[in-house]
Amino acid sequence: MQHKTANPLLHVFAILLTSIVLSACSSTTNKEPVVEDAKPEAELYASAMAKLEGGNYRPAIEDLVAMEARYPYGRYSEQAQLELIYAYYRSFQPAEAKTAAARFIRLHPDHEHVDYAYYLKGLTAFEENKGALDQYIGTDKAKKDPGAARDSFTDFSTLIKRFPSSEYAADSRVRMVYLRNLLAAHEIHVATYYISIKAWLAAANRAKYVVENYQLTPAVEIALQIMVQAYTELGLLDNASNAQQVLDANFGTRDVSEATIDPSEAEEQQAPEPRSWLSRLTFNLFD
Template structure:
């Protein structure tokens, strides 16, 4: 089955789930509500379980199942692909019951919800590079798992949280390297060197430390800071001899130095570039429209081009790009 079919099925399922509004019998007792919610959880009917657990908590706020319902509501939200609601429910439980015997579970689910927050529908079906996405949710998840492992080191959830923290730390380090490479592509070598040094200093024991050293070497070379470049290169060769930037022990930079940058590019470390001045009467938008039209015209099959030419000849004129874009309405 193709990816687009999977996406369509998933979107339809989510839409159907969100559109259904279940009503709960007003005459159900607390235990009956709780048992029905448990049945929904067992049957993976998480939307229905959320409805019943919320109803249970609102009708019986001081009942025997109230605290357990709050805990299971966190899980139901998480399984129903509502990470923000799961995090809010976990935060509420921690605030209301800081001494509860199972409060470590709330900390764990809070971190887990953040862990999966940026792995949404598209990320599950498409090969997206997670190191190039906004790391905000990854940072939140790392900090929340860190709270769990520091406050409850003997918790049954701590081993899993520690493993996830290793993954998140590697992910955050790789993101910093991605940003450093972007700065280098913009010839912002000071910013790139700072990012590389940040990885080396703060993400030890991650696979990205070698890449951070490589970024520092290349950035310092472009900045003609030869002593810093040499010391960074020696550290790279000593600790990461198999790094991709080294070939037969020699450093291979990602990009060659250019001296044709404008003064504005140099002053702003490459973050602002001067473009060539536009001809009189033209704008960037008009240039983009013309470029898009020319690219689309190049993709027209030859047999269709012949038909267009015959029509033009029959009309006795050559049509301009503006005529094509407006379907001849202004000819």
């Protein structure tokens, strides 16, 4: 009696199916989900602090960001947020530093160290205004976009108004003097540009703005000279005379002719004499 032979294709399919099922079962039973061990908050904070003290700012940022994600209401969360601002600042990430500082100020307006957040925010903008290569190429900062300088001045001003006794107030005041002179000088640069294209009214208005808003800065003397020249060119002799009187009363006698300013000649001066127009305009930056 002959036995009926089974279909070989069905036999192969059965073997493959069995292998797949066994493999799936094996992978399910033998492999467990891998869960990353989360460091305790105190350990993560200590790690971040050690990296900050060693100047390893970007690795410290990774730890601080991880802390904020894992322990948003932990014991060290607020301090970690402050340290994160500092780490961003020291690692030359100004946008991130200012964002982190603004966030801390918004979330913790009454925190005992919120003055530090204001200070770091202002300091970041202050350094941003300077630029990384300014110290090497001698850039005249008064010619740059003053946006960062204004932001820095505002942050330092807020710090001093809210926390006059802060340990950061004294340094903030010194920086504000520098920034105020810088902003005034920027207005003078714009005014001299208007003079170069004979836009006398625009030049006079810019100079007047300096006199009214940046008193006690070195730029005031130059602003008054510009006003004398611009008003004379416009035929507004009474205005020119008033500006001349203020100039004489505060900076000694000046003739209207002496107030004439030629920006192209001023730019060519490389070693101005003491109290020259360029020296006074740039607060000795070109000297």
